[in-house]
Amino acid sequence: MLAAGCRSSSTDQLAISVTRGACGGSWHADAGVRTFAVRNGDIVTTEVDLVDPRTGGVYAEVESLAPNATRPMRVDLGGGDYAFRCFPEDADMVTGPTVHLTGAPGAAAVRPISDLDLTDAVASYRRYVTAGLATLSAKVHRLVAMMGSGNRARIEAAWLDAHLAYARLGAAYGTFGDAANAIDGTPDGLPGGVRDSGFTGFHRIEYGLWHGAAVSSLRPLAAQLERDVDGLAADFGKEQVDPRDLPLRAHEIMKNALQFELTGRADQGSGTSLATALANVEGTQAVLDALAPVMAPRYVQWPAVATWMNTMRRALTSARTAGHWTPVAELSTEQREHIDAAAGGLLEALAPIAAIGDVRRTS
Numbered sequence: 001m002l003a004a005g006c007r008s009s010s011t012d013q014l015a016i017s018v019t020r021g022a023c024g025g026s027w028h029a030d031a032g033v034r035t036f037a038v039r040n041g042d043i044v045t046t047e048v049d050l051v052d053p054r055t056g057g058v059y060a061e062v063e064s065l066a067p068n069a070t071r072p073m074r075v076d077l078g079g080g081d082y083a084f085r086c087f088p089e090d091a092d093m094v095t096g097p098t099v100h101l102t103g104a105p106g107a108a109a110v111r112p113i114s115d116l117d118l119t120d121a122v123a124s125y126r127r128y129v130t131a132g133l134a135t136l137s138a139k140v141h142r143l144v145a146m147m148g149s150g151n152r153a154r155i156e157a158a159w160l161d162a163h164l165a166y167a168r169l170g171a172a173y174g175t176f177g178d179a180a181n182a183i184d185g186t187p188d189g190l191p192g193g194v195r196d197s198g199f200t201g202f203h204r205i206e207y208g209l210w211h212g213a214a215v216s217s218l219r220p221l222a223a224q225l226e227r228d229v230d231g232l233a234a235d236f237g238k239e240q241v242d243p244r245d246l247p248l249r250a251h252e253i254m255k256n257a258l259q260f261e262l263t264g265r266a267d268q269g270s271g272t273s274l275a276t277a278l279a280n281v282e283g284t285q286a287v288l289d290a291l292a293p294v295m296a297p298r299y300v301q302w303p304a305v306a307t308w309m310n311t312m313r314r315a316l317t318s319a320r321t322a323g324h325w326t327p328v329a330e331l332s333t334e335q336r337e338h339i340d341a342a343a344g345g346l347l348e349a350l351a352p353i354a355a356i357g358d359v360r361r362t363s
Contacts, residue, residue: 013037013072016084018048018065024084024096031077031103038062039070046088047361050075053083053098056362057109078106087361110298112360117294118243124290126241129169133233136165140229143205144222147215156209160272163202166229167276170253170283179232183225186266194268201225203268210269247295247357250287251350253280254312258343264328271327274339278316284350285309291357298356301349308346315342 013035016024019042038048045066050059050073059082060075084096139162146158163184171180183201190196194207200221208218257280260266261273288295288305296302315338319326331339 015039016048016073017041018046018084018086018094020044020046020086020088020091020094022096023048023086023094026097027099029077029101031079031101031106033074033076036073036075037070038065038073040065040067042088043067044089044091046086048073049085049087049360051083051085051095052109053081053085053095055109055111057111058360059107059109061360076107077101077103079103080106093361093363108300110356112362113247113294113298113357114362115243115359118246118357118359121246121290121294122241122243125246125287128286128290129175130236132165132169133229133236136162136169137229137233139165140222140226144219144226147219147222150215152209152215155215156270159202159205159209160270160275163206163272164275164279166202167279168282168286170249170280170287175249176232176236179228179235182228183232186260186268188265201228203266206270207268210271244359246287247291248354250284250291250353250357251347253284253287254343254347254350256280258347262328262339262343267328271330272325273328274316274319275325278313281309281312281316291353295353295356299352301352305346305349305353308342308349312342312346315339 014027014029014037016027016036016038018024018038018040036050040046040048045064048062048065050061051057052059059077060073062071062073065071079102081098081100083098086094086096088094139158143155143158143162146155149155166184169175171184176183181201184203185199185201186203187194187196187199187207190198192199194204199207202225205218205221205225207213208221257277261277261280264273266276267273288309292302299305318338319331319335326335
């Protein structure tokens with residue numbers, strides 16, 4: 001390991017020390033992919049960013065660096081000006097000396113995002129969810145009404161219509177709190193499994209419909225679902241959406257879809273997991289639309305996100321034939337590989353949004 005101020009080779013790390021009074025000191029490195037070993041030599045936890053001192057744009061960061069701890073910071077250095085900037089707990093920001101490097105361009109610096117930057121995005125997302133909850137409520141009311149008809153095929157169609165309306169809301173990263181389990185929970189982890197009294201909502205009704213339960217036995221469950229959805233719609237206007245959660249949600253919705261829908265794990269008999277995954281894509285799109293004004297100028301691969309979203313849509317819809325959704329377990333090897341590849345590419349494209357959208361101190 002080299003001392004600060006020495007030139008590093010491609011395999012060495014450059015040691016950087018930070019305290020409440022000094023951030024980084026004097027250093028130099030050749031252009032290219034380099035790793036700094038950042039050590040906190042103080043008694044308080046700090047965040048350390050490598051920034052463009054002119055714009056405040058962030059090249060790389062080490063979050064929550066504990067006292068006496070050392071963590072790596074890997075960055076693609078190019079020609080330009082750099083400085084370390086430290087944000088110690090309960091202390092003022094400290095900026096180290098500006099270091100000028102020559103060479104070809106490296107990684108682009110990302111302008112920090114503040115809570116204020118996300119205000120419009122949160123407002124847009126809230127409007128989407130509020131409208132979606134009204135749609136969901138109407139579709140659940142229709143499901144309850146269909147229960148009285150005794151026509152199983154129509155009830156199943158109404159169930160799917162309502163369930164997809166819920167999936168389009170993108171209920172990830174704690175969006176709806178405890179209501180999410182009541183409305184869309186699975187029997188996983190419940191002592192009584194599918195017979196547990198705590199297993200309610202869409203998936204409990206699904207289990208009954210596709211396992212031959214009498215419709216009359218499902219009516220109380222539908223009525224409970226109706227009350228839970230109406231309660232959620234009434235309460236949502238009073239709930240606060242943390243701006244910091246929104247960039248995380250873009251990735252988390254599809255991560256949940258991969259875990260529960262693309263594996264068939266959440267399926268309770270309907271075989272419609274891929275339809276739910278497609279609705280999750282639409283929920284993700286709503287988050288992306290809300291974030292677009294903030295993310296497009298900051299995320300150089302933003303156009304690739306749209307490309308992968310379309311690829312994912314095509315992969316999922318290709319598994320639907322003659323109005324019938326293929327259950328996950330019945331996918332051909334080619335279909336499975338096509339969907340998995342699309343999901344992997346999309347998740348990779350979405351992953352940087354959380355880091356870029358992370359609200360940072362700027363003073």
